[in-house]
Amino acid sequence: VELTTDILVIGAGGAGLTASLSALQEGNKVVLLEKMSFAGGASSMAGAGTTATGSKWQIESGYEDSPEMLKADMLANGHNYNDEATLDIFVNTVGAAFDWLVDPEGANVEYDNSEPGRTYSGVGRGAGVVKTLLQRVEDAGGDVYLNTAGTELIIENGKVVGAKAESKDKIYTINAKAVILATGGFGANDELVPAEYQEFVYAGAAGATGDAIEMTKAVDADLINMEFVNVQPNSIVMPSGLGQYCNPGVGGAYATSGAFLVNENGVRFANEQGKAYDLIQAMKQNKTNYLILDQASFDAFNKGMIGSAIYTEENVKEWLENNGSSNPVMVKGETLEDLAKTLNLPEGSLTAAAEKYNADVAAGTDEFGRKLTVEISNDGPYYAVQMWLRYYATLGGLHINDQMQVLNTKQEAVDGLFAAGEVVGGLEGDIYYGGSLFGWAMTSGRNAGVSASSMIK
Ligand code: ADP
Numbered sequence: 001v002e003l004t005t006d007i008l009v010i011g012a013g014g015a016g017l018t019a020s021l022s023a024l025q026e027g028n029k030v031v032l033l034e035k036m037s038f039a040g041g042a043s044s045m046a047g048a049g050t051t052a053t054g055s056k057w058q059i060e061s062g063y064e065d066s067p068e069m070l071k072a073d074m075l076a077n078g079h080n081y082n083d084e085a086t087l088d089i090f091v092n093t094v095g096a097a098f099d100w101l102v103d104p105e106g107a108n109v110e111y112d113n114s115e116p117g118r119t120y121s122g123v124g125r126g127a128g129v130v131k132t133l134l135q136r137v138e139d140a141g142g143d144v145y146l147n148t149a150g151t152e153l154i155i156e157n158g159k160v161v162g163a164k165a166e167s168k169d170k171i172y173t174i175n176a177k178a179v180i181l182a183t184g185g186f187g188a189n190d191e192l193v194p195a196e197y198q199e200f201v202y203a204g205a206a207g208a209t210g211d212a213i214e215m216t217k218a219v220d221a222d223l224i225n226m227e228f229v230n231v232q233p234n235s236i237v238m239p240s241g242l243g244q245y246c247n248p249g250v251g252g253a254y255a256t257s258g259a260f261l262v263n264e265n266g267v268r269f270a271n272e273q274g275k276a277y278d279l280i281q282a283m284k285q286n287k288t289n290y291l292i293l294d295q296a297s298f299d300a301f302n303k304g305m306i307g308s309a310i311y312t313e314e315n316v317k318e319w320l321e322n323n324g325s326s327n328p329v330m331v332k333g334e335t336l337e338d339l340a341k342t343l344n345l346p347e348g349s350l351t352a353a354a355e356k357y358n359a360d361v362a363a364g365t366d367e368f369g370r371k372l373t374v375e376i377s378n379d380g381p382y383y384a385v386q387m388w389l390r391y392y393a394t395l396g397g398l399h400i401n402d403q404m405q406v407l408n409t410k411q412e413a414v415d416g417l418f419a420a421g422e423v424v425g426g427l428e429g430d431i432y433y434g435g436s437l438f439g440w441a442m443t444s445g446r447n448a449g450v451s452a453s454s455m456i457k
Contacts, residue, residue: 001170001171002172004174006028006029007023007452007456008031008178008180010033010165011150011421012039012182013041013421014040014041014046014126014130014133014442015184016032016180017032017039017134018107018420018445018449019445020142021133021446021449022446023450024141028453029141030143031174033149034144035150039146040126040130041207043126046437048438049120049435050098050111050120050438051438053067053091056099057102057116063116070091070118074433074436077428078428078430080429081430082427083224089400090427090436090439094439094440094443107133110128111123119434119439148167148170155218160219161175162176177416178418178452179417179418181417181420181423182419182421182448183207183421185422187391187392188206188207189209192210192394193391200231200391202392203390204391212398213398216417219408219417221407222408230391230392230393232280232391233276233283233387236386237386239325246387254273254297255300256300257297258357259292259293260376261289261290265345266343271370274369290343290386292383294377297376316330328343331343331383332383333381334380335380337350337351338382339382354376357372357375357376393422394422395429395430396425397425399424399426400418400419400424405417418451421440421441422440
């Protein structure tokens, strides 16, 4: 099948949808390809907290923020591994993109502005935002092809003039004046994820296979920050392999009563309530990580968790009944010694850890700098929840210029080729900054749509 369009967008996540919508609004014909049977990718799994620095809403609310402040915070958060040029695009254009996102004449996406701040939340989380965007793209006349994967760029005299694509029973040649790559990250591709992360649980989108990384070899694309993958501490993994981030549960447990992490030696090793980055580095050193809880903190943990998609009362019951498993989600013991035995931790280690912990509570703090106020109970039962590091977003990818054009390894813009969203590398440095993943999808998508439109005129 041969198609001809103005702008071809590959990947229908947050970035691909905003790119398509803005290109349509600039008066172009748009073909949008999505390899999965549904649009949304990682964006539809996201919480949709979205950076709004410099937006009208933020300015009207009086909240103090600026591109310079956002940049400084993201550089510090990302340990200066950020690509500054990409970061500059983000901090300087995110406000305008956010205005467009909530404008009825723009994307018309519903956001909650009841609490002023640096970020606002999309109503219905990522899934809600994606649904609105897809509807808007269709209403504006975009041609959306689901179950259709972009496979190869068509290049003539060094210029990208379209792409080949495949569905189950068709092969497409799509001619276009510009191609926007919005294929998301590469977390689901073991050949691209650095080995050190592969022992962690992958909890991202299935379609994040880094296809654009492969496709752009043909234009000698420059790749940056490919060694960085975003990791979260405090996750459980179910026997099915699905992972769930446990921060609501963990926070409640630490606030309620004694709860602490131990390693495979039954020894505490970090400030459990410290910065995520520091906790990740500490958890990485261990073979296993267990959260040890008394009854009150276990109840608080469940209160924070039950109701989240894969954590129900039935799950908890089932997991506890599986107490003898060699790789348990959670176990229960009448005493700390029972628990240590089931988990194969050294005899006496948990009792010693609890005694030390309670002595630290009396002192108000411990050697890791955690403030301690509530003892772990001297009476059982006790629980252990196995805690994992999990990864989802990838932070490396294509190197772009301020027009969202893909750069080759000579740092020259590739004619006709643009990129947006998670496929772009370098924004975050080595760990992501809250709200900026979704904010970047929206901002970079819109920028790429506008930029590609102006260049093909
Ligand atoms: P972002 O919004 O940052 O681009 P997402 O993960 O939300 O990231 O969106 C990327 C989308 O691209 C996903 O829906 C994914 O299934 C899709 N995708 C990945 N590879 C291809 C491909 N080769 N062809 C078409 N769609 C693709």
